[in-house]
Amino acid sequence: MNIHEYQAKQIFAEYGVPTPRGIVANTIEEAVEAAKELGGNIWVVKAQIHAGGRGLGGGVKLAKSIEEVEKYADEILGMTLVTHQTGPEGKLVQKVYIEEGADIKDELYLGVVLDRAKEMPVIMASTEGGMEIEKVAEETPDKIVKVAVDPAIGFQGFHGRELVFGLGITDKAEQRKFIDFASKLYQVYMDKDAEMIEINPLIKTGTGDFLALDGKMGFDDSALFRHPEIEAMRDITEEDPDEREAAKYGLSYIALDGEIGCMVNGAGLAMGTMDTINYMGGTPANFLDVGGKANAETVAKGFEIILKNPNVKAIFVNIFGGIVRCDRIANGILEATKMVDVHVPVIVRLDGTNAEEASEILKNANIANVIPATDLADGAQKAVAAAKGELS
């Protein structure tokens, strides 16, 4: 789960991670009020969406008067912001964050993520703030300082020293401030079960202070049960409605841009099915894992969600029955076709326990657009042919 910049900064503030002062606004009036309350003579109006690259897309504006705050809030609120992370359809901006202007001397990067190879959180810092960190990692990897922290000992002095010397921070007061900043950020990461934190840019001001000018946080979904305060920050308008609907029924769904709907048990086999369709010359319309309990209700819901996508020309149901026997799943699929109007060909491959009985059930049911397949290759081939209208 991800949260907005203003929410990440609220969390930072709780931990004493320095950020510029700011107020979130839902309307133009609120934006003007916020600017007045913050005072000063320079403000930044920032679109709040769950995607990076907002500045380039026109979602971040510097305002030098209250009138400009009003003008930019008007422009940004309600706009569909397109960035390299939103996809071409963009995202509707419903909130702006009004922040006091900052005196930027240097732009740095600071992040915390899980290093899967080391199996520890790793703090990543770079002098190349404001740039896409993946680009920096590819082009000038020596400009990224990585310090893994073993949670068994927590953030120690040497972690801090490796960071500041790696970044070339020589002023002792600045070193102290940066180390304090990084250690607090590490604590946020651990305490909140974050999956990633990214501050890009983290700025150094003219007075040698460090401030989180941006803030991005993602959380481990499996740990949300112990963080109601994070769950409360969920913005459902940022999530795909079909993915959300699917999740309610224990289905894991991700829309893609192809023509063959997929319904599979198990995430690995679901990806493998997409890959096989692609290999056979077709295009998968979605990833869908129905989980361990493929029954009439879940299959019906799966059909419903897949068929919302108007590009779908055929559906490939690929189930490997293990503990749940295939004959039961076959009956479930037949029932599901009665519950949902399935107007495209459905290729059904059931393998595993009681596969032969299942195949008999499907054959005997003799439903026009339900086509049995013998194995994964056969099923994928038939689905590709059906999507092209070549399956009689």
Added chain:
Amino acid sequence: MSILVNKDTKVIVQGFTGGEGTFHAEQCMAYGTQIVGGVTPNKGGQAHLGKPVFNTVKDAVEATGATVSMVFVPPAFVADAVMEAADAGIELAVIITEGAPVRDMQKAKAYAVKHGMMTIGPNCPGVITAEECKIGIMPGNIFKKGNVGLISKSGTLTYEGANQVVKEGYGITTAVGIGGDPIIGLSYKQLLPMFEADPETEAIVMIGEIGGDLEIQAAKFIKENITKPVVAFIAGQTAPKGKRMGHAGAIVSGSAGTAKEKMDALEAAGVKVVVSPAEIGKAVAEVLKK
């Protein structure tokens, strides 16, 4: 022969009396696994499925001599259970539980390593030595005895792969589902040398997926250490970047962890890489006939 577990392995079940624990312990016993007891706090002294229940893993190990634990404890408590097993001297914990917080598993795995306990999973189907011992939730009947070792991040792809191998007239020595979480226990790199050393295993199937770099590490290891033929499939060639594909660990972050880079690395290491899981069986037959 086989790796990790066999017909003599003594197994306890943590989360024995719960719904999942009961159902799968029963299935494992029917397969022939020596389930010697289980652990459920406050139910010590009772019997369940005809086996003794203990309050702690320590009590269970002392009374039964079990060396392996199959863990069905709910996600919020699973790390605690795994650390308890390590502390009690269990040699291998097979963690079936899905949805364990990453931070918890980080801690539990580090503790297990420190105590010399191997772990498999979490979020995995478990381990099975064909026709001898099943510790997990896989359908046992698919796994016929044979000469192919299998390592997989995915449950259903394990079944798919094993089923194809059997249909080609071969069979399985041991199959290990290592799980699809960001932090897992035994991985390719630890399991490959076990299969290399197992005289009955003549070929190895490894099934990976997008995310992380375990398959890349495996490729390096295979190049230097493995003489037996390896067949590999990497799921997620068509997965979009930045999206989590069902498994918590199956995500391409930035440009790292793609199927392509893993397939290329494995191919360069001399592994027979198939583009579709539908070809695993045929590829195994091919490498075994050579």
